Amino acid sequence: MFSGLNVLPKDSSLSSYSYKISREMNLKFFSYLGKEVNKLVEFSGDINLDFTALPHWGDKSVLEKNWSGTRRHVLKSVLALIAQDAESKLLHYGNAEVKKKTAKNEILKFVDFWKNNNTSELKCLIFDSKFTILENLRKLDKDNIKFITIRSKNPALINEYTNNKKIKWITVKLDNVKRKYRDILVSDRNIIIEKYDPHKKIRQIVIKNHGREEPTFILTNDFESTAKQIITKDARRWIIET
Numbered sequence: 001m002f003s004g005l006n007v008l009p010k011d012s013s014l015s016s017y018s019y020k021i022s023r024e025m026n027l028k029f030f031s032y033l034g035k036e037v038n039k040l041v042e043f044s045g046d047i048n049l050d051f052t053a054l055p056h057w058g059d060k061s062v063l064e065k066n067w068s069g070t071r072r073h074v075l076k077s078v079l080a081l082i083a084q085d086a087e088s089k090l091l092h093y094g095n096a097e098v099k100k101k102t103a104k105n106e107i108l109k110f111v112d113f114w115k116n117n118n119t120s121e122l123k124c125l126i127f128d129s130k131f132t133i134l135e136n137l138r139k140l141d142k143d144n145i146k147f148i149t150i151r152s153k154n155p156a157l158i159n160e161y162t163n164n165k166k167i168k169w170i171t172v173k174l175d176n177v178k179r180k181y182r183d184i185l186v187s188d189r190n191i192i193i194e195k196y197d198p199h200k201k202i203r204q205i206v207i208k209n210h211g212r213e214e215p216t217f218i219l220t221n222d223f224e225s226t227a228k229q230i231i232t233k234d235a236r237r238w239i240i241e242t
Helices: 011-020 024-039 098-118 136-144 154-163 227-239
Strands: 046-055 064-067 073-085 093-097 123-125 144-148 170-173 183-191 202-208 216-220
Touching: 024 093, 024 098, 046 064, 046 093, 046 227, 064 136, 073 098, 073 123, 093 098, 098 123, 098 136, 123 202, 123 227, 136 144, 144 227, 170 227, 202 227
Parallel strands: 046 123, 123 144
Antiparallel strands: 046 073, 064 073, 073 093, 144 216, 170 183, 183 202, 202 216
């Protein structure tokens, strides 16, 4: 009654208002939000990155189908990127207009946004294996940005670290991580991956005896931190998925 309507508006009318908010307005909001948050909470320098699927249950939809980790199947949804401070868990950036064909380059857009809108140093980006491609990892390295990610596995790679007795394994005990398996076996080597850079090595940390049948492969351009520190950072990244 206060708005002069004699019936409730349809949901399509309500949702149409959201289209008045442009991406430029979103970015401006995140820019101001980041500056105010940094006044209250110290920025860790580490950012967890991930995609999440926001389901759409309408019969007619122009939205793409995306994998939903929480529902364990593909559904019509908005694919959204989330950038979260690894320590405070505060949101620093987001994008709910991600398309599957360009999703691999969203990490570069985030870096550009950060450089243009933040004075805090971006120390390390932490993300899953399907978040971007090896070529973009090389671009991050050239930009002096550290990253920690999971390497996609294949049978040959798994076999190499399962049956090769020449590989040296060390025991690492994880602290401050809520998990059942804390005493894990780790192989830490610098290797060449052609698609990353045929002339520059990348650090590969392989984990086994961690409660899974197959080893987990971590890739990073951080050659200074210990294997334990890197594994702990990656373990905490799982929090963003919940």
